[in-house]
Amino acid sequence: MTAIGVPVRGPTALGDDPSRFARLTWTLAVTQFKLKFYGSVLGYLWQLMRPLLLFGVLYVVFSVALDFGKGLTHFPVMLLLGVVLYTFVVEAVGSAVNSVVERENLVRKIEFPRMAIPAAAVLTALFNLGLNLVVVAVFAVVSGVPLHAALLQAPLLLAGLVAFALGLSLLVSALYVRYRDVRPMTDVFLQVLFYGTPVLYPLEALPEDLQPWFMLNPFAVVVQQMRHTAIDPSALSPFELATGLQLGVAAGIVVAVCVVGYRVFRRMAPRMAEEL
Amino acid sequence: MSSGFEGFLDETLRSFDGCDAAFESDLLQSGELRRGEPDRKRDLHVGTVAAAAGRRDNAGMAAPGPAVVVDGLHKSFRLPHEQVHTLKERVLHPFVRATHENFRALSPLSFSVQEGEFFGIVGRNGSGKSTLLKCLAGIYHADGGRAWIRGRLSTFIELGVGFNMDLAARDNIVINGVMLGLSPREARRHVDEVIAFAGLEQFSDLKVKNYSSGMLVRLGFSVLIHVDADVLLIDEVLAVGDAQFQQKCHDQFTGIRRTGKTVLLVTHDMGAVERYCDRAILLEQGEMTMLGDPHEVGMHYLQVNFEQETQEPVQTPGDSEKVARYGNRSAEILRTWFEDEGGAPATSLPHGRPCALCAEVVFREDVDDPVFGFNLHSSADHNVLAANSEQAGASAGSGRFRSGERVTFRVRFDNLLSPGRYEVTPAVARAGAWLDRRERLASVVVTSTHSTDAVVDLPYEVQLDRSATSPSSQALA
Numbered sequence: 001m002t003a004i005g006v007p008v009r010g011p012t013a014l015g016d017d018p019s020r021f022a023r024l025t026w027t028l029a030v031t032q033f034k035l036k037f038y039g040s041v042l043g044y045l046w047q048l049m050r051p052l053l054l055f056g057v058l059y060v061v062f063s064v065a066l067d068f069g070k071g072l073t074h075f076p077v078m079l080l081l082g083v084v085l086y087t088f089v090v091e092a093v094g095s096a097v098n099s100v101v102e103r104e105n106l107v108r109k110i111e112f113p114r115m116a117i118p119a120a121a122v123l124t125a126l127f128n129l130g131l132n133l134v135v136v137a138v139f140a141v142v143s144g145v146p147l148h149a150a151l152l153q154a155p156l157l158l159a160g161l162v163a164f165a166l167g168l169s170l171l172v173s174a175l176y177v178r179y180r181d182v183r184p185m186t187d188v189f190l191q192v193l194f195y196g197t198p199v200l201y202p203l204e205a206l207p208e209d210l211q212p213w214f215m216l217n218p219f220a221v222v223v224q225q226m227r228h229t230a231i232d233p234s235a236l237s238p239f240e241l242a243t244g245l246q247l248g249v250a251a252g253i254v255v256a257v258c259v260v261g262y263r264v265f266r267r268m269a270p271r272m273a274e275e276l
Numbered sequence: 277m278s279s280g281f282e283g284f285l286d287e288t289l290r291s292f293d294g295c296d297a298a299f300e301s302d303l304l305q306s307g308e309l310r311r312g313e314p315d316r317k318r319d320l321h322v323g324t325v326a327a328a329a330g331r332r333d334n335a336g337m338a339a340p341g342p343a344v345v346v347d348g349l350h351k352s353f354r355l356p357h358e359q360v361h362t363l364k365e366r367v368l369h370p371f372v373r374a375t376h377e378n379f380r381a382l383s384p385l386s387f388s389v390q391e392g393e394f395f396g397i398v399g400r401n402g403s404g405k406s407t408l409l410k411c412l413a414g415i416y417h418a419d420g421g422r423a424w425i426r427g428r429l430s431t432f433i434e435l436g437v438g439f440n441m442d443l444a445a446r447d448n449i450v451i452n453g454v455m456l457g458l459s460p461r462e463a464r465r466h467v468d469e470v471i472a473f474a475g476l477e478q479f480s481d482l483k484v485k486n487y488s489s490g491m492l493v494r495l496g497f498s499v500l501i502h503v504d505a506d507v508l509l510i511d512e513v514l515a516v517g518d519a520q521f522q523q524k525c526h527d528q529f530t531g532i533r534r535t536g537k538t539v540l541l542v543t544h545d546m547g548a549v550e551r552y553c554d555r556a557i558l559l560e561q562g563e564m565t566m567l568g569d570p571h572e573v574g575m576h577y578l579q580v581n582f583e584q585e586t587q588e589p590v591q592t593p594g595d596s597e598k599v600a601r602y603g604n605r606s607a608e609i610l611r612t613w614f615e616d617e618g619g620a621p622a623t624s625l626p627h628g629r630p631c632a633l634c635a636e637v638v639f640r641e642d643v644d645d646p647v648f649g650f651n652l653h654s655s656a657d658h659n660v661l662a663a664n665s666e667q668a669g670a671s672a673g674s675g676r677f678r679s680g681e682r683v684t685f686r687v688r689f690d691n692l693l694s695p696g697r698y699e700v701t702p703a704v705a706r707a708g709a710w711l712d713r714r715e716r717l718a719s720v721v722v723t724s725t726h727s728t729d730a731v732v733d734l735p736y737e738v739q740l741d742r743s744a745t746s747p748s749s750q751a752l753a
Contacts, residue, residue, distance in 0.1 A: 004342055004345055004424045004426045005343070005425050005427060006424065006425055006426070007422060007423065007424050008411070008412055008418075008422075008424065009414065010414055010418060011415060011416070011417060019459075020457060023454055023459055023460060027454045027455075027460060028451075031447070035442055103438075105434075106437060106438045107415075108415065108433075109431075109433040109438070110413075110431060110433070110455050111414035111415050111431060112457075270417035271417055273410070273416055274353060
């Protein structure tokens with residue numbers, strides 16, 4: 001049979017036109033970002049306040065009252081950085097979970113690359129991360145953290161973190177369409193992630209033979225390496241702490257999450273409109 | 277897919293004129309459209325497309341080939357059985373999966389739409405119209421079959437989809453444009469036009485949540501119209517908006533026809549189908565039962581629609597035991613019904629065709645010269661027809677009727693009634709006294725592709741003689 005024009009292929013995760021996917025993701029993310037604090041007087045300031053307030057509480061409780069950071073250089077800066085990075089993961093994954101369901105009216109009425117929705121959720125969280133990192137930088141300078149050349153690694157580490165968050169977001173947002181249990185499971189997972197990462201306690205507070213095992217957690221690797229490069233070179237880097245195998249597992253988790261998330265989403269995308 | 281269909285499609289690609297004959301014979305041969313319910317009467321009407329083609333040729337439009345080809349597309353949905361499990365059951369049988377059934381929303385169907393054609397898709401609620409549109413739009417994943425679309429596609433399933441209530445019209449237009457496939461730059465370029473078309477210049481910076489629903493509709497439609505698409509898929513948009521805006525939409529449709537865009541329009545408005553569409557298809561329970569001339573499809577749709585409606589147990593006056601009844605019953609009206617032009621009992625009658633009012637009467641006593649009559653009332657309670665055997669010229673009287681005799685009484689007339697429901701009151705009388713009169717015993721729905729405010733819909737001709745001299749000046753000369 002002679003075909004004319006474009007065959008109708010039904011909805012897909014990415015669509016045929018990558019630039020359309022990119023434009024759509026960008027537009028959705030910008031809109032979401034604008035709307036987030038629309039109508040509140042202080043606007044973006046609230047976006048900065050949230051991690052700062054969490055940091056304040058944690059700092060008073062764990063650093064001042066319980067003295068976790070005793071003998072460590074720049075523990076408050078490290079704490080703030082950890083909180084900001086964790087906030088990014090929570091925002092990205094937490095808002096991605098129900099993003100597809102929330103935008104039901106779009107999914108059921110318009111043809112567009114479905115993956116733009118969770119991708120936009122992650123991108124919005126990334127905008128916030130950018131703003132928050134400015135605050136961390138200011139705080140670091142005020143606290144007298146010197147600038148290290150190794151800081152150039154930071155974008156690479158952030159890219160790894162974004163990949164991790166994106167993979168998770170794709171996975172949970174696709175599964176949530178069919179299984180509503182995914183949301184509480186995600187919440188629990190994010191809690192576990194927080195306490196399984198040396199954010200509010202320094203890695204040094206753990207028994208020495210346990211420390212390498214924490215490096216199986218890719219988020220912990222990112223946090224620890226950020227600390228090592230940006231804040232305190234005397235802190236052990238994951239490469240000194242853990243074996244290559246352990247780090248390989250951590251990297252493998254990120255890759256696996258991305259691959260599985262992408263594949264699950266791609267598989268679910270064609271039928272999302274009717275399952276909502 | 278039968279090879280016959282492929283042949284048909286190849287044929288279609290070669291020439292537009294060849295399409296209909298090939299399609300007709302093909303459908304009839306393959307029996308594709310008859311699948312499913314053999315017992316149901318399912319005539320395939322393949323109307324003449326020559327008229328439509330001619331119309332376009334008059335407008336100076338060439339028909340370069342199909343813009344949309346649908347080949348055996350079908351779609352089923354999984355309908356889960358909603359079951360409430362108690363926690364105990366859940367714990368005892370954790371792996372029992374929810375059952376579901378497959379609902380066939382769209383049986384395999386094939387057709388093609390020419391470039392620049394205005395193509396109507398009609399059918400009752402739940403007949404699969406929107407499913408078809410969504411499959412073509414790429415919103416649903418079709419289970420099988422194939423479809424092609426040539427050119428940029430724009431879908432309009434619902435007005436104002438994706439409008440964000442907290443944003444101003446301008447932002448929403450850009451976002452909506454991007455969703456529909458424009459680049460942000462293209463979308464921004466159109467903003468002013470879109471707002472102007474919607475007539476919302478004063479409100480362009482107002483949050484959309486403060487818009488009236490009519491304003492939202494206008495904005496939504498305006499966005500759609502301004503996406504530079506070659507193929508438009510439109511689902512039910514004419515039914516909304518105020519009169520002025522509807523006129524604008526109509527004008528716009530006329531404009532679209534002229535620009536050579538291809539439109540697939542899902543609608544219940546048979547007037548719109550007739551006015552704009554070159555061809556139309558009729559869907560019934562997911563099957564394409566008719567393809568062809570929009571007028572014929574429209575008439576058939578109305579017929580099917582009201583037949584099914586009246587078969588459902590609607591509370592008609594005749595059903596009620598308390599229907600008012602007068603007379604001494606020396607003659608009894610057993611039943612009354614309507615017949616179409618073929619003489620078959622009908623619950624709906626198409627406008628403009630002959631039809632008949634009928635009643636069966638049995639005599640309980642000997643009666644001389646009884647008069648048989650009907651009154652037909654519209655739903656607005658106008659008596660639109662008073663017919664009886666006396667007025668019909670039987671001046672000598674109807675003669676003597678014996679006890680026990682059965683009579684079928686029929687009044688034939690051309691159905692010039694305006695569309696709507698009508699109720700009939702049959703009566704038998706003698707010398708000014710009722711023998712039997714049963715108020716509003718039966719009802720019928722008159723269907724028409726156009727509606728009117730008038731009590732009846734008489735055929736008429738319009739004439740304007742502007743160049744002719746007036747009668748008065750003629751008289752003077």
